[in-house]
Amino acid sequence: MVDxxxxxxxxxxxxxxxxxxxxxxxxxxxxxxxxxxxxxxAVNEVRESFAADAAALFYINGKREFHICLAGxxxxxxxxxxxxxxxxxxxxxxxxxxxxxxxxxxGIEKPIAFWISARLYRIGNEGGYIFLGRNGVPWLExxxxxxxxxxxxxxxxxxxxxxxxxxxxxxNEAEKRLAAxxxxxxxxxxxxxxxxxxxxxxxxxxEVSVSACSLLGFAxxxxxxxxxxxxxxxxxxxxxxFLDKIREDGFIDDYEVILKKNxxxxxxCLETAHARKNDSGGIIEIQGIVKDISxxxxxxxxxxxxxxxxxxxxxKLQKTQQLMVQHEKMASIGQLxxxxxxxxxxxxxxxxxxxxxxxxxxxKLQEAWAQMRSLEGPTMVGTEASSRIEQLFSQAFEIFSxxxxxxxxxQKIVSNLKNFSRIDQSLSLVDFDVxxxxxxxxVVAWNEIKxxxxxxxxxxxxxxxxxxxxEINQVFLNIMVNAAQAIADQKKSEKGTLDIxxxxxxxxxxxxxxxxxxxxxxAVQNKIxxxxxxxxxxxxxxxxxxxxxxxxxxxxxxxxxxxxxxPGVGTTFFISLPIAGPASQPE
Amino acid sequence: xxxxxxxxDAFAEHPMDTIHGxxxxxxxxxxxxxxxDMKYAKDFQKLLQSAIAQLRAGSVVILDMRHxxxxxxxxxxxxxxGLVDAKRRDIALTLRDIQPKVSAIFQLLGFxxxxxxxxxxx
Numbered sequence: 001m002v003d004x005x006x007x008x009x010x011x012x013x014x015x016x017x018x019x020x021x022x023x024x025x026x027x028x029x030x031x032x033x034x035x036x037x038x039x040x041x042a043v044n045e046v047r048e049s050f051a052a053d054a055a056a057l058f059y060i061n062g063k064r065e066f067h068i069c070l071a072g073x074x075x076x077x078x079x080x081x082x083x084x085x086x087x088x089x090x091x092x093x094x095x096x097x098x099x100x101x102x103x104x105x106x107g108i109e110k111p112i113a114f115w116i117s118a119r120l121y122r123i124g125n126e127g128g129y130i131f132l133g134r135n136g137v138p139w140l141e142x143x144x145x146x147x148x149x150x151x152x153x154x155x156x157x158x159x160x161x162x163x164x165x166x167x168x169x170x171x172n173e174a175e176k177r178l179a180a181x182x183x184x185x186x187x188x189x190x191x192x193x194x195x196x197x198x199x200x201x202x203x204x205x206x207e208v209s210v211s212a213c214s215l216l217g218f219a220x221x222x223x224x225x226x227x228x229x230x231x232x233x234x235x236x237x238x239x240x241x242f243l244d245k246i247r248e249d250g251f252i253d254d255y256e257v258i259l260k261k262n263x264x265x266x267x268x269c270l271e272t273a274h275a276r277k278n279d280s281g282g283i284i285e286i287q288g289i290v291k292d293i294s295x296x297x298x299x300x301x302x303x304x305x306x307x308x309x310x311x312x313x314x315x316k317l318q319k320t321q322q323l324m325v326q327h328e329k330m331a332s333i334g335q336l337x338x339x340x341x342x343x344x345x346x347x348x349x350x351x352x353x354x355x356x357x358x359x360x361x362x363x364k365l366q367e368a369w370a371q372m373r374s375l376e377g378p379t380m381v382g383t384e385a386s387s388r389i390e391q392l393f394s395q396a397f398e399i400f401s402x403x404x405x406x407x408x409x410x411q412k413i414v415s416n417l418k419n420f421s422r423i424d425q426s427l428s429l430v431d432f433d434v435x436x437x438x439x440x441x442x443v444v445a446w447n448e449i450k451x452x453x454x455x456x457x458x459x460x461x462x463x464x465x466x467x468x469x470x471e472i473n474q475v476f477l478n479i480m481v482n483a484a485q486a487i488a489d490q491k492k493s494e495k496g497t498l499d500i501x502x503x504x505x506x507x508x509x510x511x512x513x514x515x516x517x518x519x520x521x522x523a524v525q526n527k528i529x530x531x532x533x534x535x536x537x538x539x540x541x542x543x544x545x546x547x548x549x550x551x552x553x554x555x556x557x558x559x560x561x562x563x564x565x566x567p568g569v570g571t572t573f574f575i576s577l578p579i580a581g582p583a584s585q586p587e
Numbered sequence: 588x589x590x591x592x593x594x595x596d597a598f599a600e601h602p603m604d605t606i607h608g609x610x611x612x613x614x615x616x617x618x619x620x621x622x623x624d625m626k627y628a629k630d631f632q633k634l635l636q637s638a639i640a641q642l643r644a645g646s647v648v649i650l651d652m653r654h655x656x657x658x659x660x661x662x663x664x665x666x667x668x669g670l671v672d673a674k675r676r677d678i679a680l681t682l683r684d685i686q687p688k689v690s691a692i693f694q695l696l697g698f699x700x701x702x703x704x705x706x707x708x709x
Contacts, residue, residue: 234695235688241622241657254625256659258695266695268660297660301696304667308701311674521612523647527679530645 019146022049023153030157036061036076039069047071050143054105054112054133058088060126062165070107077107092117092129097144114138118147121155128158195290201283203229215292217262234258234266246275268297341417352407359400366393416440429581431464434509435502441476448481452488453498460503466581471552478545479513479573486517507579514572520565528563558582588641597634601627613646620654623662635669644677649705653684658692667698681705
């Protein structure tokens, strides 16, 4: 301690002493220690050599910390950058040694009277500085020169250290950033709730997010890595289309895929992917995100199904309603016809009776006239009055005869109308003469048929058929009127043909009603019995006739109704009715 | 009915020249093609909607599907929506020559049975 004080005093008072021992010591310190501790040792040496009360090095270390290394302390002090810089700016000059004081160094509370400072080096706006302080005697020129000498030696050492520090700092920072970025990306990749995957040019999975395991029901993502993507698809060939698109466009947005889970269940997913390509445009890697949309699809599916069922129900309701109305209408028309027939029957009865009486009376009158003429003698014969009376008698008998014909025809029509729709039988089954039914229906439909078709009948003797006569007559009427209209629609100059045949076949009777109309197009042949299906012009048909006929024959009577049609040749409808009637139909 | 005009109108945003069709005896046949995916589903739906709107009740729409190589659930939705429209107007919607992989999607979604399937056409 005494030696040290002595040598410091000697040095201070001697102008011929060199800095050589200090500089050598500094070289040794920095050569031996690459850490920041070298600064601690160096600043202690400097303080001692300059016999200073305080010595400090200001510098920025490799971690970008703004340090002051004070002699006598084991560790450097860290200042915030602003304070560090303001200290430097206030107490150093550009290239000169600066003297100032009294001043209290940050970290030393007691002010020191005389300070000397100098910048050791500068890189950009950063640098390193040395501060020396002492009490008692101000710093002399001698010490200023020594500081300049010290600066010359220490500057390169500090600069190298500073640059290395910066480089190391940058590298560390870059490594940290890289690590942080990788960890962030990994967290993003693994934390994604959607499945994220990469696949190589052969579409083999090279990486996949953890979420894929839960999505697809695999224990580990390693069960998926190395598999071909298409092996995960419910329809693997869809992947070819996907690959074509991604090859062409480089990306694909919201492509729906159906993935197959490990347990075989299918899940609907939406995939968005892009391809990394090499310079020649070949795919290096496919990167994609797959989102499970099964829940959405399930909900949509329910909605679609409900819509469909609603549409179905509406249609059925509509059809049933119209069918009922039409049924009701047809039944009413039948009842009306029967009612009218019944009403006509009574006046017709007394008209026929009156006509017969009148004719009888006329005959009696004629006889009386004959007697009177024979009594009068030949004088009456040949006279004008006699001839006139003879003529009136002759005309009257013609009128009676014509009236009789007319009445008979009305009687037949009335009888057929009554037969066609008998109120008393409208709800029950009767033993029905099918051939008579055909005849009466022909009378009712005659107005539709007579101008367009010749009717050819071949009605074989048939047993009575247990059925609802009204309804079966309605069926005959529908089919006959349809046939007549089909023939009429051809607008041929000649009349067409309506062929009606009946025959017995085992326990059934078969009624065939055929026309030589245009036939039914093949595409709609299976629809002709559907309610509201019609090929007629709007307003001409309801499309319900055949549907109701089908219901009557098949559902109510346990029979069969079918059609055979050749476009351009004609159509024949066949009705097969069980003779014994519908088995389950209550009478 | 001018099918080409309907197609042009429905596919105004994404022009499609591979779809065509014709109407004969109340049977409208539409030859569809391409991918019925999210992008095109609305266009297909619009086409079906306008075709159905112009047909008489009791008509038949045949959708020839042989050139449709991909359908998404949204695409199936467009068909279902067409089917609802058709039912409301009492028009039958029939699928013809549907590729197995496309039919599998209808099947998977549970809608194949709602459509009529026409026999293969030459």
